[in-house]
Amino acid sequence: MTRSILILNGPNLNLLGTRQPEVYGPTTLADIEALCQAKAAALGIHVDFRQSNHEGVLVDTLHDARGKFSGIILNAGAYTHTSVALMDAISSIMVPVVELHLSNIHAREEFRKKSYIAPVAVGQICGFGAAGYPLAIEAIMAYIGEG
Ligand code: DQA
Numbered sequence: 001m002t003r004s005i006l007i008l009n010g011p012n013l014n015l016l017g018t019r020q021p022e023v024y025g026p027t028t029l030a031d032i033e034a035l036c037q038a039k040a041a042a043l044g045i046h047v048d049f050r051q052s053n054h055e056g057v058l059v060d061t062l063h064d065a066r067g068k069f070s071g072i073i074l075n076a077g078a079y080t081h082t083s084v085a086l087m088d089a090i091s092s093i094m095v096p097v098v099e100l101h102l103s104n105i106h107a108r109e110e111f112r113k114k115s116y117i118a119p120v121a122v123g124q125i126c127g128f129g130a131a132g133y134p135l136a137i138e139a140i141m142a143y144i145g146e147g
Helices: 029-043 055-064 077-081 084-093 129-144
Strands: 004-009 046-051 071-075 097-101 123-126
Touching (some): 004 055, 029 046, 055 084, 097 129, 123 129
Parallel strands (some): 004 046
């Protein structure tokens, strides 16, 4: 469990590759999972990579992470900017979360500057596209002292 990380992706991220490539790049979610699995293999850790379009499923997945994962990387997509439920779930589970976004949410529309995840996350990585995922793996491993 100490070397198991959950990477959880929220709504519309299943469409990466065809979804607004000028914003999110040409990389598919399957490509990103492959990047993460390669990084995990290099570090000798286990990564569980998931995606859901449903807020309640994301909440359930965060709850289920207790006792199974030592850290979580969360790209909550648009729920970042709306979801008190995800914020409360993170506050309730005692598993450290790194907030991740492909795009720089601070350089886009005003509503994307507000994150309900940021106050309960250990830190935030945004703006590095798909490369942010392996960076986030390094960040969470450093945070939990396994880096
Ligand atoms: C995103 C940024 C969010 O504002 C947006 O709603 C997404 C993707 C990102 O990875 O850049 O769905 O989380």
